[in-house]
Amino acid sequence: MSGVIPPLVTPVDGDGEIDRASVDRLVGFQLDAGVDGIFLGGSTGEVALLDSRRQAELLDVATSAVAGAVPVLAGAIDTGTARVIERARHAVEHGADAVVVTPPFYVQPNGAEITEHYRRVSAAVGAPVVAYDIPSAVGSRLTPDVVAELAESKTVVALKDSSGDLVTFRDITRHRPGFPALTGSELLADVAIDLGAHGLVPGLGNVDPHGYVRLYRAARAGDRVAARAQQERLLDLFRIISVADGARVGFTAGALGGFKAALALRGVIANPATNPPLSPLSADETTRIAAILASAGLD
Amino acid sequence: MSGVIPPLVTPVDGDGEIDRASVDRLVGFQLDAGVDGIFLGGSTGEVALLDSRRQAELLDVATSAVAGAVPVLAGAIDTGTARVIERARHAVEHGADAVVVTPPFYVQPNGAEITEHYRRVSAAVGAPVVAYDIPSAVGSRLTPDVVAELAESKTVVALKDSSGDLVTFRDITRHRPGFPALTGSELLADVAIDLGAHGLVPGLGNVDPHGYVRLYRAARAGDRVAARAQQERLLDLFRIISVADGARVGFTAGALGGFKAALALRGVIANPATNPPLSPLSADETTRIAAILASAGLD
Amino acid sequence: MSGVIPPLVTPVDGDGEIDRASVDRLVGFQLDAGVDGIFLGGSTGEVALLDSRRQAELLDVATSAVAGAVPVLAGAIDTGTARVIERARHAVEHGADAVVVTPPFYVQPNGAEITEHYRRVSAAVGAPVVAYDIPSAVGSRLTPDVVAELAESKTVVALKDSSGDLVTFRDITRHRPGFPALTGSELLADVAIDLGAHGLVPGLGNVDPHGYVRLYRAARAGDRVAARAQQERLLDLFRIISVADGARVGFTAGALGGFKAALALRGVIANPATNPPLSPLSADETTRIAAILASAGLD
């Protein structure tokens, strides 16, 4: 649980069916770049929009493409304990090496209930569980106290932090340096490593895995100048998620559509379509994404 | 789509398995009280905490107990379109007459994407769809514009409003008086009927269906004094959801645990347990709920 | 503390100076309509944008125009206790009969600290204090417990509720029917009276005081049909606050600019300008407001 582990987008065709050839190419593109793991069916993978058949197909194709080269994490993202266990077992049956699990949502649990949730999921699923802190999606936080209890009891094997809250992240890494804390930040990846992150799970890593691998390796080697240079280039590249017209396209569609459009422009996936009901980007927006790619040296 | 349609709690045993005998008794209790429909596997039914096997078992037992006496609505509550379609078809296969569907959550859709979500769900499922506005759970609203489009295009057959926003509710009922708008409010049910609600979906109706049936019928008959008297008794009864110690028990566990404890005290269900990972109420809290029941004349 | 008490807009010229003639006309317009009090320098009166010199001038001109015909309330709106006392004394010196006070803001107080705030303000100011619940502006609520304590100890003489939360409002009026609870709702004024409101403080009352006076008197006389008819006409009129283009004009500027444009169109005030730094409405937006006025019978 360390290094660069991009949360892959899920390539689909215009009917929302898994585009198997594109999944295969995307996995190859990532492995060639030297990533240390892949994360399937996470937030960036549009897990919220995939039914169980498509999630299974995605895992089947992708794990077969990975062929054991690196560990495969899979999202088991659902509202409550029994539902998560159902999805987690399904993911493991379809090849996942570990599952990534948020606190319950739709309901409003407290800290003790969140801890109990992870205990039950971990006991029921024969695979490592990664705790996923993503308040923008689930509406609650994994507090340092909850993380400490989950880490100490070995209920979870790692934390994926997409909270945007570096103060809490620093608190966790400082008091528990051996516990793998992964950051979901695209824009403060260099800072997170400096504060003790064991790894990176950047959505933008779909588009430029080579960049994040270089950033990670430079930072680990103590070459801060090189790490900073990569990070700054990636800051500029990240503008692809803001190209979509917010009056026409929702936030998720704009961000994930930006990643997919860039991957299609780079020739990695065949179709930039996001899953229904998300709106597609316009031709003009795609042209602007091409320009951003070019200025980041990715054309 | 009118009258009193309580969103039933889901009775489970200590292992989280469906308590079939209690489901049967609860349905009988509701039908005896004269309800006009029942709603299974909604927010009050802990839908977020039921896996597909339990949801199926709940529907099988309950629809068999209802035996066609009244329409059965079922929640098809999930994060995105394909997932909702999977759950909605499953609900219809297990006997639901209609499905209740929220906007996508976990993701952040805009109005056009929410409309598209309902269009696709409605087209894919061979049953009526009820739109469910519950921002406290899903983080977005069904705006009057979206509701108007869904109603006009007959994409949905009714609205269940649990937003707590009577201004928007009034706007919808005033401009579209023929469209069935149901309120989820326990505490302003009389007001909502006065503003044009076609029906009530009160969680507290689990505990006192007779009270809500009397309230509804009195209001419909123009007897405002009688309706008000029932509503005021029910306002006092609603205190059962606030009995749990908020420092120990999460909000959802406290509210749904309160309903279930009251139903167990009334002898309708066997076990007040909520689903994992929610915390149970204490013996002392249950005693206080008994006192509230007594002062509402329900002992 | 009952009846219709409109929160007057503050007429200014293009330099943000008090337009004394317009203040005079606006007060006359309100008194002619039969209002029961006037509220100066509240949220609708752009109190947040008036310095102490302008607030004094406003009070001087307006209280002189009222000439004792009805009580004059004035906002003493500031972030903390000592600041509120300074403003409240100033308001009383310039003719206010009572002051309207929110919980502290900018800081984050708890319930006990909010209660202490009102105790100190009330003890320091030789005039009645009205508690003002407006979470959209100050970020905290006046809970029923705090209101109960303030009412019982006679620390405040009334509540102005602009929370939009009718459940809490009903809780307060039901348990304390003799305590004057005023609603700030323009759109549920009839409902609020039905639930026990002693009076109305509607921003839209600037534009159509006659309508709110008719609504209030009809509701008090038990003529629900007439009250409802007025309320429905006022619902349509309220669209004037949504005319401004939200991409160009902030929310406050759009709402208050709508009131002022309507008053200018009706010939009551000379200039529709809001205070700096709020953006003005466009000519096209003003034309649309004129159309709404016409369809409400106010041209």
Add this chain to the structure above:
Amino acid sequence: MSGVIPPLVTPVDGDGEIDRASVDRLVGFQLDAGVDGIFLGGSTGEVALLDSRRQAELLDVATSAVAGAVPVLAGAIDTGTARVIERARHAVEHGADAVVVTPPFYVQPNGAEITEHYRRVSAAVGAPVVAYDIPSAVGSRLTPDVVAELAESKTVVALKDSSGDLVTFRDITRHRPGFPALTGSELLADVAIDLGAHGLVPGLGNVDPHGYVRLYRAARAGDRVAARAQQERLLDLFRIISVADGARVGFTAGALGGFKAALALRGVIANPATNPPLSPLSADETTRIAAILASAGLD
């Protein structure tokens, strides 16, 4: 506008009157530590709870104690443009070299209106204006676009960032490295400097100015190990703001009460009292603060 510029607490006696001797000692304590400026009447200085008389007295005493040794910034914190101008002129009259100004609050402005607010304040006040981004207090953000416009037009001379959002901070410092960006973060001060911060405005600097001065100088000198060591010691010290029992004391009272209790324990100020209506800390809480000071080497 660079270096360590602590936002001083405002020492008061039990009646909320300025404790002049303690102000004097606190300023001396800071100057001895080598700070580069002092900030009076900011959020940490309880500006929201000081009336104009006390704010004047504070400035008079403190600027006299500073005696020109370092620049003096003063908060001109109020809800709207005219009010801010009134307070800013007052601050300058009482010796401030620059004023610190937030966006309007209580009202809801958009970006253009926020820019206009700063333009008018800057034009009206004969002193440099620092823009203050503190969404937790005012409910809106200073976006990078607004900051860019304010910087480019020289409307403001610096930014004080208390948003907790390092992504935006990095965006601003990267694109405008010559513009003085000061961070309000106590816990990521080392990171902020690394990302381009020109200075620190840490509330905790009241209690341990020597620590922040060492941190700042080490970071500027490129000694990351020493800077990190200071930061980690200060992370532990920051626990003094969390000692207060949240069920008894509001958030602001707990945090500022923690700073003041520590300063009283260190003998710098005479009385740990915060301003009304904030609740005081208990004797037990003060004992725990003493223990934290001791373990940070500050007894």
